[in-house]
Amino acid sequence: MIQLNSSSPKKSASLNHQAVADPPRPAASVILLRDKPGGIEAFLLERPQAASVMAGVWVFPGGKVDREDHEAGQGENEAQTIKRAERLHARLAHESVDPPQAAAFMRAALRETEEECAVRVSIDAIEGWSRWITPRVPSMSTKRFDTFFFLAALPDGEEARHDGEESVQGLWASPIQALDRYWKREIMLAPPQIMTLIELSRFSRVDHALKHAGARLLPHIQPEPLEAADGGRIVAYPGDEAHPIAQALIAGPSRLVWRDGRFEPPGGRFEDFFTGLGFA
Numbered sequence: 223m224i225q226l227n228s229s230s231p232k233k234s235a236s237l238n239h240q241a242v243a244d245p246p247r248p249a250a251s252v253i254l255l256r257d258k259p260g261g262i263e264a265f266l267l268e269r270p271q272a273a274s275v276m277a278g279v280w281v282f283p284g285g286k287v288d289r290e291d292h293e294a295g296q297g298e299n300e301a302q303t304i305k306r307a308e309r310l311h312a313r314l315a316h317e318s319v320d321p322p323q324a325a326a327f328m329r330a331a332l333r334e335t336e337e338e339c340a341v342r343v344s345i346d347a348i349e350g351w352s353r354w355i356t357p358r359v360p361s362m363s364t365k366r367f368d369t370f371f372f373l374a375a376l377p378d379g380e381e382a383r384h385d386g387e388e389s390v391q392g393l394w395a396s397p398i399q400a401l402d403r404y405w406k407r408e409i410m411l412a413p414p415q416i417m418t419l420i421e422l423s424r425f426s427r428v429d430h431a432l433k434h435a436g437a438r439l440l441p442h443i444q445p446e447p448l449e450a451a452d453g454g455r456i457v458a459y460p461g462d463e464a465h466p467i468a469q470a471l472i473a474g475p476s477r478l479v480w481r482d483g484r485f486e487p488p489g490g491r492f493e494d495f496f497t498g499l500g501f502a
Contacts, residue, residue, distance in 0.1 A: 232407035234483025241359050246366035248392050250331035250452040251284025254430045256376040262428050263396050265382045267389035275363055280409045283338040287330040303345050310350045313440045340383040348372040349435040354414045362412050373435050375428045397423040405492045413457055413478055413485055420474035420495050441471040449487045454480040
């Protein structure tokens with residue numbers, strides 16, 4: 223695990239107020255996990271400052287679904303891909319993605335993970351975790367994405383690393399450690415990563431997180447952005463009084479509030495990230 227320089231400038235971001243007319247672009251991301259004596263760790267990558275999307279933000283490996291990801295392969299691996307895609311489709315709360323499209327998201331997830339951090343994950347080792355669709359007024363970008371997040375255990379013998387192009391640093395950290403570094407402004411995170419790390423902090427073992435993921439409907443998260451009186455923003459999630467979906471779909475706070483160049487829980491304290499969470 224890398225040691226971040228605590229004397230580096232404190233991290234903050236700019237809030238976007240521009241509406242985006244383009245439809246969300248399909249994308250896929252893999253949350254690589256590993257077991258350590260102190261609990262699970264997740265792998266994060268820092269996007270370069272010159273990146274057109276999420277510059278300087280720490281993200282999970284991933285990227286856009288390309289044309290090649292829609293092309294079926296051959297042989298036994300393709301049969302397994304179809305089987306896994308049908309299983310993912312059965313778990314979708316919204317049937318706006320058919321099995322062939324689900325397969326494309328899964329192929330993209332595996333391809334991007336190998337390209338960005340040199341880790342090869344088999345199709346039968348990933349589990350759908352969540353689906354996030356960027357609102358028409360994105361908070362930290364001027365682009366919209368329809369992103370499927372997948373969980374995967376780091377395969378034996380594999381070593382995750384940054385590629386020096388799509389990312390400039392890599393970091394293994396427990397979910398709470400990553401959020402603590404965010405809170406101390408050592409790293410910058412976007413809301414999907416924040417909320418994912420909050421939810422993953424409930425689990426002490428990778429297999430527990432994978433089992434939980436496979437047993438539920440895939441949460442379909444479309445954040446509801448609300449402009450605040452001070453020029454900032456509130457981002458509400460399902461279960462919040464300001465969101466059209468009354469039932470909470472993910473653990474953690476029902477909203478995040480933009481303050482001083484980043485998103486925080488409404489109470490303004492680090493521990494408010496974890497209010498009401500149970501641990502497994």
